[in-house]
Amino acid sequence: MEDALASPPEPGTLPGMEAEAAIRRLGGTATRAELRLLVPKRRLRRAVELGVVLRPRAGRYLLPEVDTTRALAHELSAVVSLRSAALSHGWKVKTVPPQPEVTVPPGRKISPQTRARASVLTSALEDADVVAGVTGPLRTVVDCARHLPLDEALAIADSALRCRDLRPAHLARAAHDVRGPGRPRVLRVLSHASGKAANPFESVLRAIALDVPGLDLRPQVGIALADGTRVVPDLVDSGLGIAVEADSHEFHTGRGQLTSDCWRYDELVLDDWAVYRFTWDQVMFRPAWVRSVLVRAERRARATQELVALARAHA
Structure with a gap:
């Protein structure tokens, strides 16, 4: 479902409120590049004129x-x-x-x-x-x-x-x-703490994962696929073969990035990685459910490893 922030403002929306909501969602500060897909340039300029958002320097925006x-x-x-x-x-x-x-x-x-x-x-x-x-x-x-x-x-x-x-x-x-x-x-x-996390969305997802026993998800770990291609998911547990993605168009740069993300997902699955994807709303507003998914993912991965080990022992 397309995010509400990517759609035209609802009738009656006050001037500048669209930009303010986008910046709040992006962590209280944002660059023009981050806002480009969310707020038209003229609306962002109007928000600055009204004082709804601040522009301390070129290309940088924050809340008043x-x-x-x-x-x-x-x-x-x-x-x-x-x-x-x-x-x-x-x-x-x-x-x-x-x-x-x-x-x-x-x-x-x-x-x-x-x-x-x-x-x-x-x-x-x-x-x-x-x-x-x-x-x-x-x-x-x-x-x-x-x-x-x-x-x-x-x-x-x-x-x-x-x-x-x-x-x-x-x-x-x-x-x-x-x-x-x-x-x-x-x-x-x-x-x-890690500077590899791209945004608060990824940081909060990792914080949820830290409360899952047996799971060791680390940010931006490179994975070499069978064909030699290297991909870098948002979070990876190399020992369990789990990759977790924080999916949100706020942090994409357009159609090309979406195509790249889909390619990466398909290639990881075909290479026997268990891939789990979460939206911003799920991570921010349904953390208990996100944790429950990760708990089940950890259990499934360990059970699969045990079955593989048992099969090899009897081969």
Whole structure:
């Protein structure tokens, strides 16, 4: 079924809302190339004119929440943090926070009126943790890993690596130094973060897979097919012969990419790989079902391996 964002806006849609919805779906920030299939150029230009989306530089778009959060943090003498900090760094998130997320020092009294306007975290921050009123890249990733669900935190850590604002060595050092409540959650995110994930969609799918015992899906693993062709599915468990694809036209570049994806799927199946495909809506809104599919996929793959081993033993 064709995605609603690829269709003309519904009657009564406010100017600019189509662009805003597309950017939210793409992780809160987007390039013109990512938006090309979703929003006509003139509608995107109109959204910028109306202030519904921001264009900080050519070819780059983000939601106005970034500026709103900075202004509120300044008013409260707070620091932009968590998902709001990730967006300020230009990273993609699974979910744009419904309220600005900020951090204040321990002991700061927060009025009910303030709490109604922002999500306030209380935590001690060193000067080195803050850059221009925003938690720095490493502190942002660690805080998100400590306080957010796995899928949200992994999407942010992946984006930080993908943008090269952090490198694996930074996360390894942080894993060695991390202390305090939530340490196991932080270590889990830091150990599984990968810049190979193309977008939050793939990151969230991998986070779901991490909760499936016996499954070891890794991002962007190359597979050499029988004819010598090399393909790179989104997630691969080489030991079980499972390939998982995050299928969504938001991240395709047109008919040529769709043709390539179909060819890759067919060739993998013919080469005896078990291929499972999930849409963005399934991953974001039906994670329990996605996990159930992956659980059954893992069981089927192991059962198949046992049957093959038994047949060879009796050959």
